[in-house]
Amino acid sequence: MALIRKAAEIPLLRTCDILVIGGGPAGIGAAVSAAREGLDVVLLEKRAFLGGNITACYVENCNYFLHNTPFKSEGIYAEIEQRCYTEYGNDNARVYNQKAFSSEYLKLFLDRFMQESGVKILFHAFVNEVLMDEFHIEAVIIQTKKGPMAIQAKQYIDTTGDADVAFAAGVGFDQGRQQDGLCQPGTVSLRLSGADTTALLQDGRDGLSEIGRAFKIAYRTGKTGLACKRQDLPFGRLTYGGLISYVNYSCAYGLDPTDVQDLSKGELECRTYVYDIYRYLKKTHEELKNIEIASIAPEIGFRDSRRIHGVYTLTIEDMESNRHFDDVIAVFPRFYDMLAPDANMDGDGSVQGKGYHGHIYEPVVGDRTFEIPYRSLIPKNVDNLLVAGRCLSSDHVAESGVRAISLCMMTGQGAGVGAALAIKESCAPQKVSISNLQHILRAQGLKLPHKEHV
Ligand SMILES: Cc1cc2nc3c(=O)[nH]c(=O)nc-3n(C[C@H](O)[C@H](O)[C@H](O)COP(=O)(O)OP(=O)(O)OC[C@H]3O[C@@H](n4cnc5c(N)ncnc54)[C@H](O)[C@@H]3O)c2cc1C
Incomplete structure (x- = not known):
């Protein structure tokens, strides 16, 4: 109408x-x-x-x-x-x-x-x-x-x-x-404070990359217990003060980025994943045991x-x-x-x-x-x-x-x-x-x- x-x-x-x-x-x-x-x-x-x-x-x-x-x-x-x-x-x-x-x-x-x-x-x-x-x-x-x-x-x-x-x-x-009009997922990024930067960088290691790699294996072997279909866990900056300023994880699939109802659905869905990943990381990694959610991105973001x-x-x-x-x-x-776009990570990425x-x-x-x-x-x-x-x-x-x-x-x-x-x-x-x-x-x-x- x-x-x-x-x-x-x-x-x-x-x-x-x-x-x-x-x-x-x-x-x-x-x-x-x-x-x-x-x-x-x-x-x-x-x-x-x-x-x-x-x-x-x-x-x-x-x-x-x-x-x-x-x-x-x-x-x-x-x-x-x-x-x-x-x-x-x-x-x-x-x-x-x-x-x-x-x-x-x-x-x-x-x-x-x-x-x-x-x-x-x-x-x-x-x-x-x-x-x-x-x-x-x-x-x-x-x-x-x-x-x-x-x-x-x-x-x-x-x-x-x-x-x-x-x-x-x-x-x-x-x-x-082309075949189904599906776009890449929408993402609500988050920031975490309270990470143990010294431990994450000890002896020249890059602790956040290690955590990302471990997550991928855990997800693919069904061990994370998380509902979000995102299989990767990329992190951005880590500051000397313990801020992880970008966690690119919480994704909602199958949304039309120009549809007001889909946008609302995506925001609600992604924010539940924000809390899930925060709790998962806090529980799973010693270096992150004191983390807290510092901020949640103001709006769901799209890649296409x-x-x-x-x-x-x-x-x-x-x-x-x-x-x-x-x-x-x-x-x-x-x-x-x-x-x-459908969360299927088969194939070699080529x-x-x-x-x-x-x-x-x-x-x-x-x-x-x-x-x-x-x-x-x-x-x-x-x-x-x-x-x-x-x-x-x-x-x-x-x-x-x-x-x-x-x-x-x-x-x-x-x-x-x-x-x-x-x-x-x-x-x-x-x-x-x-x-x-x-x-x-x-x-x-x-x-x-x-x-x-x-
Ligand atoms: C989670 C995530 C991770 C990404 N990672 C990377 C990465 O690592 N490296 C990389 O290069 N790219 C990355 N991208 C892709 C990249 O962010 C986008 O492709 C890029 O920002 C597009 O730039 P743009 O200027 O075209 O649009 P946008 O960055 O979307 O900017 C559009 C602007 O227009 C404003 N706007 C929109 N509609 C209206 C309107 N109707 N009226 C007035 N203002 C409006 C918006 O508020 C916004 O400020 C990522 C994207 C996402 C969502």
């Missing part, structure tokens, strides 16, 4: 050149890169802080997979990484996570960094509606305590992770894996949901063959990580079989990379919108590489500069000069191949 709403006037809150919706990794990249091109940029975020999954789901050791590889962080991500450590320091005791963020410090840093970059931030600004004139977005509507309000821009960038703006504008999308129908859809075959695109806007180490028989986990291999084309950020049928981050146009398996946090920030940069050029060159984002786009992205710290070298 559907009800009909009467048309109403909506107050115009403000106007700007470029409106970025979603203040996660992609939105940060987009807003800063556009502001650095001299444009008036507003960033909308539904939560009260920036950082997306890094700060809201405690995913702090974003680039852990670059450890012991020839690759280094690039662009705005590298700048944030370096400046945030220098200015706030961190208390990381595990060698493995030396480069992980403290996400609470990151929140503080981002507030300052974004404002210094000239980006205007509006928190508590949830978007699920747009005003359209055929294929053109006229305004985006935010839901506020004072009712709906409009914000008008020349160009819009959707970095909501779920492609909420593109969806509202009528852009087509795919979601989940809508993927827009773009002018070009990036495929796993493109990535596996390191296909070169003339409109390349980001080059990234080949790395895939897809948690089995990308062959496309994860349809289990999970995918392929680490970086040598110096292999893949490229992202600008066309994958351009939705079909809307002429003033770009989409960056995990919801850009890709197939489901490709998304397991596209979703890497630092790459989301790089694709954000591509969108930010693309939107800025569309304004400067008075054309649609699809028509901007690719050589200008790549030139500016290089100047902003991204390593892109030169035509003569491919």
Whole structure:
């Protein structure tokens, strides 16, 4: 059943050149890169802080997979990484996570960094509606305590992770894996305080990795007695003060990340697993006997949901063959990580079989990379919108590489500069000069191949 709403006037809150919706990794990249091109940029975020999954789901050791590889962080991500450590320091005791963020410090840093970059931030600004004139977005509507309000821009960038703006504008999308539409599980991360850091690191050991390995064996031999179907137990930072700042465990499977009823079910289910794993760890490991739950992530986090129908859809075959695109806007180490959407951990984690028989986990291999084309950020049928981050146009398996946090920030940069050029060159984002786009992205710290070298 559907009800009909009467048309109403909506107050115009403000106007700007470029409106970025979603203040996660992609939105940060987009807003800063556009502001650095001299444009008036507003960033909308539904939560009260920036950082997306890094700060809201405690995913702090974003680039852990670059450890012991020839690759280094690039662009705005590298700048944030370096400046945030220098200015706030961190208390990381595990060698493995030396480069992980403290996400609470990151929140503080981002507030300052974004404002210094000239980006205007509006928190508590949830978007699920747009005003359209055929294929053109006229305004985006935010839901506020004072009712709906409009914000008008020349160009819009959707970095909501779920492609909420593109969806509202009528852009087509795919979601989940091909055969059944299932997405990867939703996760509610937690933090534990009171760990015995000295014992966990005694004689050069990495006690948390040992606990993770022991858990996997115990789960597979049916010895944990836990209800959650998650078979792995990855930990993030361990501080000298005994804080384990990221436990990536409590997962709910089979959810639609865009469905309000599924989201509620997932939050409730995951929080029971939070308590289960806390009690299990406290009981099972001497070094953790004094732990307490320090915090539970404010919201369930997702690794994939809508993927827009773009002018070009990036495929796993493109990535596996390191296909070169003339409109390349980001080059990234080949790395895939897809948690089995149905919790089936059979298979060897290889990308062959496309994860349809289990999970995918392929680490970086040598110096292999893949490229992202600008066309994958351009939705079909809307002429003033770009989409960056995990919801850009890709197939489901490709998304397991596209979703890497630092790459989301790089694709954000591509969108930010693309939107800025569309304004400067008075054309649609699809028509901007690719050589200008790549030139500016290089100047902003991204390593892109030169035509003569491919
Ligand atoms: C538990 C977990 C572990 C992970 N581990 C890793 C890892 O180790 N390394 C790694 O690289 N990646 C990891 N990922 C994946 C990574 O976190 C995401 O792919 C990445 O954060 C996507 O970035 P994004 O900017 O596209 O979206 P998000 O990080 O989801 O950010 C989207 C932002 O938009 C805001 N927003 C959403 N909808 C709206 C709306 N309608 N209106 C206004 N604002 C809105 C959100 O509040 C959020 O701030 C993990 C993900 C999860 C959930």
